[in-house]
Structures are given as structure tokens and as C-alpha cells.
Amino acid sequence: MVILLILSKLIDTKIMGFDLTNEESLLFIISAPSGVGKTTIRKILTSQIKDFRYSISYTTRLPRADEVDGQDYYFISKEIFQGKIGKDFFLEWAKVHENFYGTSKDFIKAALEEKKNIFLDVDVQGACSLKKKLPGAIFIFLIPPSWEALEERLRNRKTDTVQEIKHRLITAKKEVRCCYEYDYLIVNNKLEETIAKFKAIILAEQCRPSKVKYSLQGIW
């Protein structure tokens, strides 16, 4: 009975996701309400830390003025997105603010095969579904220092209408309630401090025995 349970769990992970517990790679899932500053942080981290890959999501949202297709997102139509759902292309996908967002299964597989570390940016629905599919992944939630600060950042971004900002703030308040489900919580007050905290987490996670590239051969 126990063997059957273990087998079914293994098959489950294999079909639905990837078990990272004994993988060399680290996989970080980062969630934050829209406007907290995830993109800036991600760009700094990927430029400063080697061997990190950022999983570029697919979305049906239109690109913002400063966004580049294939760098920030793969911008696709709803029809193409639905087709990809049908082909089981996504490791997870969710509807956020009236648009669809999804993570490519093949990208994660390839990065793990190349022993790269990975950053994923997903909303709380995506993070919840990945908790089951990616045992051993590290979940980080980024929060704004205050609601006023978040509202100001959304306004200053000048990419969303007043209605969209209102909608994003309502979603943000719902999302923040899930922060205790994550392994780490970072308040993005000062950018340098946030980057230092991310780097400290990465360093600590790299020191877990399963991640240290060290052979005990010849020691005992």
C-alpha cells in the first residue's frame, strides 16, 4: 500500500511537474502584486548572478510601451493561448486581471537539464498550483511598504488607466493575504536592501546539503 502511494506520488510529479528536492538547480517562485517592482528586481538579479534563467511567461495581455516580446513576455492571442492549453504546453496558467498568463513546461525542463537556477514570476494562483507540482522550489513573496506607495507606483508607471489601477489594487489586497503560504517575505522598501535580501536567500538556499556540489567519496 505504502509502495503504491509512493509510486503514484512519483508518477504524479513526473506527469504534472518536477521534483527539485535532489536537483542541483534552485527554482525560485516570486509573487508580488502588480507594481511592487518585480521586473526591476528580476533584471538586476539576472544581470548580477550567473547561472540564473528567467522563465519568460506567455500572456494574452498587450505589451506596455517599454516591453519587448520574447524578453518580458511572449505576447500571444487568446486563441493561441487556448491552443497551448489544449496541447498541455503549460506547467501552470491562470487568468489575472482579465488576461491569461502561463509558464512553459519545456523551458523549466531544459533549464533543469542544463543545471541552471530558475526564477519564475507568477501570481498567487500560479504559486498555489506550483506548490504541488514543484516540491523543493522556494517561494518568495514581495510586498509594497504601504498601499499608498503601491498606488503611487502604479500611477507613476503611466501604463494603466484609472480603472485598471483600481482593479490592480483590489487584486493586490486579496493576494497579500496569501503571503504566509510562502517561504520568504520581503518588503520592497529600498531597492538595495531588497536586492541584498534576495541575494542572502539565494546564498542560504545554495548551502542546503542537497545543493552543495561536494563529494564525500574518499572521506569515510
Ligand code: 5GP
Ligand atoms: P503584469 O500584467 O503586471 O505583467 O502581471 C500581472 C500578474 O500576472 C502578476 O501578478 C504576475 O506575477 C502574473 N504573472 C506573470 N506571468 C505569469 C505566469 O506565467 N503565470 C501566472 N500564474 N501568473 C503570471
